[in-house]
């Protein structure tokens with residue numbers, strides 16, 4: 319088994335206390351002791367533990383290795399590789415840099431995260447704090463309405479999954495017993511700009527051609543919640559702008575031209591949810607299996623999700639060995655996780671990470687995921703797989719850089735809208751009727 323020596327000038331400390339990690343920053347020769355549960359935060363602060371173990375070192379308690387030997391084994395590396403990648407924070411300011419090398423560097427980081435984990439944090443993401451606060455406050459006020467009032471917007475009454483889902487109304491993991499969260503779902507509609515629009519009671523907006531996923535949003539009566547719609551849409555459009563900036567980076571990360579996704583995301587799928595997770599009783603959790611938790615273990619359906627979460631915590635990502643790793647809230651960041659559309663589209667080169675939420679905080683938890691996909695119904699380029707056809711196809715072929723004679727396409731072609739719709743139908747099936 320290969321062994322790696324740390325860099326020469328590293329001051330090797332004594333063994334950390336059980337449950338603590340010792341980590342050294344790439345450029346430093348001293349160590350800090352970090353509680354294991356907040357390791358993601360440590361990495362977010364810039365601690366690195368990568369394959370470049372000559373300069374970087376990370377270890378956990380003397381049970382893992384003998385620090386006096388100053389050696390790290392392959393076994394150790396493979397058991398922690400996921401943590402190392404999972405919890406990286408990328409600075410999004412380079413996404414709009416004029417310097418192509420800066421964009422390329424950011425895309426390379428994203429590429430690593432997408433291949434290994436399917437999960438990363440972004441700072442300097444461009445969504446103003448004020449819009450976040452307003453949307454979260456709007457959500458809190460909505461969820462505080464009576465059940466009767468909220469059920470007027472029952473998601474089952476709307477075309478294509480818009481509106482309110484009560485506690486246990488969803489069952490994200492088919493083996494679960496219903497999710498311990500309530501939600502409010504909306505899709506694309508224009509931002510409210512004029513004061514006339516803002517004061518209007520009407521919910522009529524121009525409809526977009528979203529194929530099988532077409533359907534208007536539903537909104538609470540503006541008399542009872544005057545600021546709600548405006549606040550929610552302001553956040554929505556800001557997050558949408560972030561999503562649109564991510565696609566060129568994913569394209570670069572896949573060795574494609576930055577514009578590759580442009581004509582496939584002219585009216586991109588963008589379902590947003592306001593979520594509320596009541597605290598889950600810890601005693602109940604001890605005695606119960608995990609079939610009724612905040613949101614059951616699942617992968618998302620679209621290309622990627624932009625998730626804002628409050629400080630309560632509870633989001634967890636599963637690593638390749640099946641362990642649940644906390645994706646702790648990090649102020650000033652959003653989480654981006656890949657969904658099944660992108661992993662299918664990339665022939666599994668990019669991973670969609672299995673995740674779940676258990677709200678053990680004792681607090682009400684609020685989060686806002688926005689699921690970003692390709693246009694629901696789009697003429698895509700003919701891929702290598704379909705190169706025998708002269709016709710452009712209404713299909714969803716694998717991305718050309720992800721298929722080759724040695725790695726043929728794994729998945730059947732499918733239209734984006736139909737795929738998303740079928741996944742949503744399965745999630746809500748248990749509370750239909």
Ligand SMILES: O=C(O)CCC(=O)C(=O)O
Pocket residue numbers: 591593613618625627633673674675685686687
């Ligand atoms: O609330 C969260 O942190 C995650 C929500 C989620 O995974 C989802 O809605 O798909």
Ligand SMILES: [Fe+2]
Pocket residue numbers: 616617618623673
């Ligand atoms: Fe999710």
